[in-house]
Amino acid sequence: MIVTVTLNPALDLTYEIDALVPHGTHRVTTVAERPGGKGLNVATVLHALGEPVLATGLLGGPTGERVAGLLTGEGVPAAFVTIAGETRRTVAVADHDDATGFWEPGPRVTPGEWAAFTGHFGALLGRASVVALSGSLPPGVPIDGYATLIRLAAAAGVPTVLDTSGEALRHGLAAGPDLAKPNAAELAALLEAPRPVLAAGRPAPSGPELADATVALDHGARAVVVSRGPLGLLVLTEQGAWSGVPPERLAGNPTGAGDACVAALSRGLRDRTPWPQLLADAIALSAAAVAAPHAGRIDQDTYRRLRPAVRVSAA
């Protein structure tokens, strides 16, 4: 099974209102509650594809129980470690124009809870085919928390996909994940950090984005997929580089497209799918997430329609 790790999940609330009036009072017309957090989206997409998956991470308090209940309601297998702090909420207030977001800070994780999680994670590795590590680290988890998990997985022979940003990404890369998936902005931020000495024997990058992508390899990842929104995906590995774009431009909600991409990449890593086919699959599945109304969902018809039409070429 594919294990998805969400250390900083949330209960996502979406409020629909007519129009936002700053400092006014608004009657909410509809309320939607969903499990939130990038790793939970990866898990729900894999589950929708019929792939064996297990969602893990940290949940606490009544809000954490609600997230667990929503996952159970969707049939997604989950095994979270319970923490004393309360899982955060995010509130997105949608009016006719756009959404306004409010993100709670989330609980602080104690050293004992983090130790309990690493033990729990280690026990899950015996049943894991791939591990996907997604999203930010909550306060209290060491900044090299992903590096710890990646090294545990490597020691157990389980490949890892890392999708995070900032310092959590930089420290995670140092542990050598099999695949990192920053988006272009996250990669640019990484470039501003001190860059290690270049390793020898890598194909020369042929364009500015490939040049950017090499920085992730320099930091330690064995391969890097860069998501470029409607411009598609680029993969840089020690065996070569490929890129592809969606065959058509899709209107919709881009939130969660990156998580669908990670779902495809995790499955492909498990199946040792060759890079060009894997990239094409990830492009089609990302587009199918854009076509679905919210994060964690895919439009299966869009996926089936686009998958054969995606063209990937050497970059």
Added chain:
Amino acid sequence: MIVTVTLNPALDLTYEIDALVPHGTHRVTTVAERPGGKGLNVATVLHALGEPVLATGLLGGPTGERVAGLLTGEGVPAAFVTIAGETRRTVAVADHDDATGFWEPGPRVTPGEWAAFTGHFGALLGRASVVALSGSLPPGVPIDGYATLIRLAAAAGVPTVLDTSGEALRHGLAAGPDLAKPNAAELAALLEAPRPVLAAGRPAPSGPELADATVALDHGARAVVVSRGPLGLLVLTEQGAWSGVPPERLAGNPTGAGDACVAALSRGLRDRTPWPQLLADAIALSAAAVAAPHAGRIDQDTYRRLRPAVRVSAA
């Protein structure tokens, strides 16, 4: 004990942010959770005064459990009827200037749940000295729901205080509560509704607000207290009319001042306090709520300081 009824309670969330940017994403710096709903504020104020109180009403789902847990944490005795729907949340987003509010619609109450509540309420009446009925009616509760409760209380010899608005107020008044406490705006809205024929033998109103206040008596209340914010309180009864103003102007948060007023009125009704003293007590306690940081709290020092200084005169 005084029984406070809250049929449409809420979990009140207050988010602090730096500044509201419509259609932006905001990191919430602090989150506060409190039991919300006017009747719960009445109960917490009475509990803070050391008065025996029991909070009842309808709660459902994990959010309802959270509200019950917060009440327990504050030591407020409570006996709610559990419903299948989920208790609503309210979110107040406070920036440096003011607050922006989002109110969830709340659950629909089924006929069976309402019947269960009236049975539960009837059983509590044997131990009740006064009943305070506060706030809006949730969807599914009959518009004459308060009238039903007032008649049950009257049959058991228990006086009632009604603090609601609109059609719930108009229908509730018809059952003859011992005291109604509309604010000036709620009273004005009532005036627009069809007015029954005037009863004979009432003291002639001597000013425009007293004239407005008579409408509540015309509708059936045995006495009416009109809250006028910083202008104080006015009471109109079959024995006479009195008014008073706070002895000083207080800066603070007026939310919850009306609920502190109801707490004072309920206690006074229980103790058969003469109207002038009762009005003075309600004015001082309302001011003490303005001086406290949020609804359901009073500043005890302000209360003790102001109470002897309030002057009430015949209106």
